[in-house]
Amino acid sequence: MSAEASSPTSLRVPASMVEGLFVRALPADPDFHAALRAVGVDVEKLLPHYPVEVWQEAMAVARQHFHAGQPRPQADWQLGRAFARGFLETLVGRVIAVTLPMLGPARLVERIPRHLTMGRADMRATVEPLGERERQVRIEARHPLPDFMAGCIELMMERTKVKPQVEVLERAQTSYTLRVRW
Structure with missing residues (x-):
């Protein structure tokens, strides 16, 4: 499923949230960006909205890439702080x-x-x-x-x-x- 394809009732995450975390907050890294593209997020060409399932898959990529080995609650906490920091730059x-x-x-x-x-x-x-x-x-x-x-x-x-x-x-x-x- 492409990031744009979804049913009319699917939940959507605006590009500003995706930009805040995956473009502005987290370090630019070719391997990370390739893994994001594999789940439907191309940081070079952001879509206006993403299905929440794509957001969740991208979050899993970020957890694995930047917080591997940490318990999920701790990794998510750090990603939440990073998101807020990056979102405030959008x-x-x-x-x-x-x-x-x-x-x-x-x-x-x-x-x-x-x-x-x-x-x-x-x-x-x-x-x-x-x-x-x-x-x-x-x-x-x-x-x-x-x-x-x-x-x-x-x-x-x-x-x-x-x-x-x-x-x-x-x-x-x-x-x-x-x-x-x-």
Whole structure:
């Protein structure tokens, strides 16, 4: 199946997410890029969207290439941090990056539900305040990546000038819960 071929109901990942991780964040490496092409991602010719299955296969390639031997949760956490860093260098991400220090940690976490749907239509989140500097974030997704998201949130929170602690509290087949403190 090509990266463009998919059913009308398939989940899609926008090119800005693919660009953020596989073009901007991770080191350019001919072997890595060849392995990405084999699963449907040509970093030289990005498509507007990719099926989520292609995103997952590309994530597996990145895990193997850059984090071989690490437990998957740790590898996904590192890829989440890398993604956030790279995404903030994309055209879309630069707009967001400028606002992060002014936004502050609490408002950033409160906006997670809206930001997630920009990346994947299947993702839904709820944010529950647990205190002045603590929130619980429950995310529902058909293809969950809790450690990836935790790493991503951690890096974004750091850009608000705080030292965050993000912890995966619960994992399920189609959901997960994170605790975010700062």
